[in-house]
Amino acid sequence: MTTDFETHDHDVLIIGAGGAGLSAALGALAQGAKVGVVCKSLLGKAHTVMAEGGIAAAMANVDSADDWRTHFRDTMRGGKMLNNWRMAQLHAQEAPERVRELEQWGALFDRTQDGQILQRAFGGHTFRRLCHVGDRTGLEMIRTLQDRGVQLGIDVYMECAITRLLKDGDRVAGAFGYWREQGRFVVFRAKSIVMATGGIGKAWKITSNSWEYTGDGMALAYGAGAELMDMEFVQFHPTGMVWPPGVQGILVTEAVRGEGGVLRNKLGERFMEKYDPKKMELSTRDVVARAIYTEVREGRGTEHGGAYLDISQKPADYVKKKLPSMYHQFKELADVDITKGPMEVGPTCHYMMGGIRVDAETAKASVAGLFAAGEAAAGLHGANRLGGNSLSDLLVFGRRAGLSAAEHAAKISNTVSDSGLIEEAAREMLAPFERKDGESPYTIHRDLQETMQNLVGIFRNKEDLLRALEELEKLKERTGRQSVEGSRLFNPGWHLAQDLKAMLTVSEAVTRSALAREESRGAHSRIDHPGLDAAWGSKNNVIVREGSAMTLRQSPVPELPSELKQLVADEK
């Protein structure tokens, strides 16, 4: 078989067009590179558009005592010291400049009385730190970045998905994929590739994530031989909608609590007093999610199995002004007026702290030519991410990845892609059309979501995790037998059949890492190992492919320099 495909050449190819991908594109463009951006959806629809609360940056516009050191300390403490300290430092130091840059590109943030960017309180942040636009900060950010990128001349390949990375020897040299619209194949030759593909939430049943969040970047990088790290740390956001069934999992922004929202159980108790009396509702997400889950499990949940979140004590106009999309979301989808009564909320799979292992300064992965940023990369957030630290992560490390990818590309003269690999990738893609009466990818996806939800959720134990590995093995076999109907023209069933492979790879990595870490830390809670274990506090789990087998080993957490160690230890 000779595969038909079109070819495009770029210095830097960026996979993913959310905040990280677009920041990387702008970074690479500033170095004079020829930049291409590939995205599975239309431009501007990536997950960043749904980010609500804000961008964490120690600008000290509202609380003048704030500075990068406090932001650094909050991030490290929130991540239970498993973070890469250098990433946390760079992030805290550079975030304010990145926010100012967004403003200079046309973003319009909410303002303080004296005309500066307004900042709000959020869980785990010592000071009011989140630069925001009501509860649609992500929309403001992605529009600003995309308009600038398009204006400056990035090539955007919309509704295009990558299924394979191509290599030239040990170096990543391109990518193979398909146009969702016509189903035709496409090959990108590139000197550097940046993974900015976001997270993996679609492997769980209750999630705030869109269909795109299938772990493609992590699975592609893993397939190309790159290391994944911290895969056990999956963040369950404490507040997703729980009723009605169709909206289950949709995010309720932490800004509700940031603006003064209170959590209660069905007995009317403000239960956070039991779990974190000091920070209460503004404790870190891991703590609040477990608190709500525990209240429900012990019989104090609401009618539909959640907790009450109430902001109605604030004036109605204030709520509508500061939380407009929450107001509309509940009014239109749940018939609840949040200015008059409480919302029902419960944990929802939201964010992946783990991902592709990268160098702190350059965002380089462990395979030459490959870079990663944003949710697809690991390291900054450690065992738990603070709200608001994601958007700033995208800006800081997206830009860094773009700069180093362009620098790397400038040193490479030409790239050769392996045509054998292309043939193989094409055959693999078309196989589900040739099988008749195989299983539907939708059924396999549903069973995967049940498995991950029930066996690799907020609370884990050895027995469940071992069972999950068995189930994943069966699901993998089933994907080998799946068949799809219809033609190659915009065929979601066929697309899902491809996405499932990535979901299964990352699900296995999550489960293996969760099984190995016999302690509870941040977002990873083992019922059979409930406490922190100091020995595990200095180890990251690293996943890598050896032959066709997934192997896991531990790698020491980089040690903090003494002045930063002191900073984190200081009581405050």
Next chain:
Amino acid sequence: MAEATFEVFRGDRDGGKPATYRVPIAPGMVVLDALHHIQAHQAPDLAVRWNCKAGKCGSCSAEVNGRPRLTCKTRMDALPLDKPITVQPMKAFPVIKDLVTDVSWNYRVNKKIPPFEPRPGTDWKMYQDDVDRVQEFRKCIECFLCQNVCHVLREHEQMEQFGGPRFFVRVAGLEMHPLDSKSRTRMLKDELGIGLCNITKCCTEVCPEEIHITDNAIIPLKERVVDEFYDPVLMLVRKIRGAK
């Protein structure tokens, strides 16, 4: 369990026709849930765009019972269930397949609009009162429903001469930015054809973000164009001074 009947357009650029599906109804269900149910159980190749399922990304636009809507925000309990619910792709754009249309024209128009250009030497101070009215325009989620219902595009297909409500909103956001220094009025007149809009407010009615497209964006922009190009006093002044 109660069921609803759907008639969903199935086809491509060469034509097509509605196909009938029966879907069980759950409390609080929206039309997009029903489309997902059809994909999972009856028609795995049914083409639908969607992302956030929470009214924030503007991907799932379609015409439900003839009304342009975001399917993720269209509740089934708000629709009469005694007759089939029809779901059609947006009419103003060419069909790719089923409910997915080719909206690339919008991205081409957007590219023409000159970006934000800050006033030289600004100290970046802005006040909430000044920012408020611009923030309204920046709420746009690019669902393109306003483009879909605008008769200049939908009936008269003036894609070459006209930018459409979405891009008047975008230009308004730039023109009224407190620190922007660029004028886009000539472009509004010549390239985006704002004069073709006869303010029927169809766009405003369908906007899921409730942006006052006609009153707050289009009319003030039309006034700017009139002031700059059609004000008789200013025209006279220009004539005397010999300016263009």
